[in-house]
Amino acid sequence: MYAASAWEQAARKKCVKVQLDRIQRLFLQKKNCKAYRTVSLHSGLVLTGLLPLNLRIEEAGVLYKIKRGLHPLPELDAEPEGRSDALEVPHPADEPLLTFTTYDSDLNIERQTDVTNIFTDGSKSDDGVGAAVVIYRSRTDEKSVKIKLASYCSVFQAEMVALHRAFELAEKEKSPTINVCSDARSALEDITSGRSLNSLTSQIRRKINKMRELKTINLFWIKAHAGHEGNERADLLAKEAAQNNKKKPDYDLCPISTIKRLIRTETVQRWEEDYQNGETASTTKIFLPTAAAAFRIMKRVGLDGETTQVLMGHGGLAAYLHRFKRKDSPVCACGDEDETVPHLLIRCPIHALERHKLENRLDIDLTESNLKIIMMDDGMRPPLLQFCKQILKIANKRNK
Helix, strand or coil: CCCHHHHHHHHHCHHHHHHHHHHHHHHHHHHHCCCCCCCCHHHHHHHHCCCCHHHHHHHHHHHHHHHCCCCCCCCCCCCECCECCCCCCCCHHHCCCCCEEECCHHHCHHHCCCEEEEEEEEEEECCEEEEEEEEEECCEEEEEEEEEECCCCCHHHHHHHHHHHHHHHHHHCCCCEEEEEECCHHHHHHHHHCCCCEHHHHHHHHHHHHHCCCCEEEEEECCCCCCCHHHHHHHHHHHHHHHCCCCCCCECCECHHHHHHHHHHHHHHHHHHHHHHCCCCHHHHHHCCCHHHHHHHHCCCCCCHHHHHHHHCCCCCHHHHHHCCCCCCCECCCCCCECCHHHHHHHCHHHHHHHHHHHHHHCCCCCHHHHHHHHHCCCCHHHHHHHHHHHHHHHHHHCC
16 A cells, blocks of 8 residues: 555545455455454455455545645544644754643642633533633642533544633733643644654644743643542543533634544445445355444454354355365255355254254344354354354364
C-alpha cells in the first residue's frame, strides 16, 4: 500500500483487483487462517477480520483527498481538522521544554497568592460534545466558560479546545503565575511531546512560549472524579455545554478519527455486497451470514486448523476429498448424502446422540437457519464449536 493515495484509482480496475486478491489469498492461507490451499478469498477474509486489499487502498486514497480538501466528507457537511505544516513548526532544539506535573493536594496551589488556577474538562455523550474552562483566584469562582462542539467531534478534541481557550484567557490574566489543570493526560502529553502536528496543539504551544516571557506557566494533570472542586466544576459545565442543543457549535472541525470511521463504514458496506454476491464461501455463510457480524464474532474465536475446516468446509471430509480424487465416493458413511459440514452437524444419523445432547444443552434445534443464531450468542458459541471439532475429528479419522 506504499503511496496508495497516488495510484488508488488503478485499484478500481478489475485486472488490478484480481492481482491484489491473488496476493492477499496467499498470505491468508499461509499465515492468517491456517487454511488449505483451496481456501476462498471471501472465507479467508471474514474469518481473519481483514478487508480486501483493493478496498483498503481506496480508503487510503479517499482519506488523502479529504485531508487536502479534494473530496467531500462522507455523510457530513463539515471541514476536516487540519494539521500544522511541519515546516512551520519550530525545530525541537529551538523550543523551550514543556512538562506537566501530576497534581498533588500537598502542593496547595489554591492557597497560593497572586496565582490564577484554571481547570479544564471535555465531555462526550449521547447528548453531545462539550468543554468548559473554570478560572479560580483565591478559591473564588472568578469566571467560567462553556464551549459547544459539533456532535461528531471527539472527546480528545473537546479536551484540546478547552485547553486552547484556557490559554487564551490566561493571556489576559495579570497574575504572574498561571496553573492550568486538566484530567486529560493524553492532551497534556500531546502538548508537551513537541512532536505533534495537531493544529490545536501547535497553537497552544505557541501561546505558552509567548506567555513564558512574562509569566510562569505550570501544567498539572489532575485525576478525574477524585472530588477536586475545580475539576468537578469544569466537568459539570462541560456536560451542560454538551446538552445545549440550541446553541450553534463553537467548534465544528471534523476529527480524522471520525472521518476514518465514516470511510470504514462505507468500505464495510461495499465488502458486505461483495461477500453476499460472491459465489464462494457457501459453508462460511451458513455460520457467518454477514461480513459485519463475522468481524465481531471472529474477534472472540481463536482460529486453529479444526475451526477453520469447520467454518470453511475444506478438510478431511469425503465430499471435499472426492473433488481432488483422493476418495472414490463423496457419500457419507451413513449412506444418505454427501459428507459435508452441514450434513455431519445437522442431518447425519451417526452423530444423532451427540447432536441431541447439544440441542438439550443449548435449548435450540440444530438447523442451518439456527447455526448463525448460535454463533452470534457468546454463551452458545463455544459448545457448538466444541461439538463441531468433535465431529470433524471422527470424520477425519474415518477418511484417512
